[in-house]
Amino acid sequence: MRAKLADDVAGVAGGAISALVGVRREAEAMARSALEEMLRRLDLVTREEFEAVREMASRAREENGRLAARLAEVEARLARLEATPEAPPAVDGAAP
Structure with a gap:
């Protein structure tokens, strides 16, 4: 029992x-x-979405740096061109 x-x-x-x-x-x-x-x-965003956007931002920063360097180079060239004296204008029919 x-x-x-x-x-x-x-x-x-x-x-x-x-x-x-x-x-x-x-x-x-x-x-x-x-x-x-x-x-x-x-x-809220997922981890995958966050990582994708982070990668895009990183690439954008790199491209921004390259473009800033290129712009600085172009501006420096322009400044040099503006600083050089111009040749006198040519007279019609006369060779320089």
């Missing part, structure tokens, strides 16, 4: 543990779902 009672108690305890594990999993799934929905509403 005691063995049967112990088996029944063990069976009930095992069932209760299984039920609690199931409840825990469902609660975790519900919490995860609620968190994902909240994050969607916050309109």
Whole structure:
């Protein structure tokens, strides 16, 4: 009789543990779902999107540096050209 009672108690305890594990999993799934929905509403970016934009910004900074150097070179050339004296205008029919 005691063995049967112990088996029944063990069976009930095992069932209760299984039920609690199931409840825990469902609660975790519900919490995860609620968190994902909240994050969607916050309109946050994913890690992949962030990394892609970071890479684009890095390339843009590099290109900006190249363009700034090129502009400085063109401005220096223009300044040299403006600093050189101009040749006198040619007279019609006369060779210089």
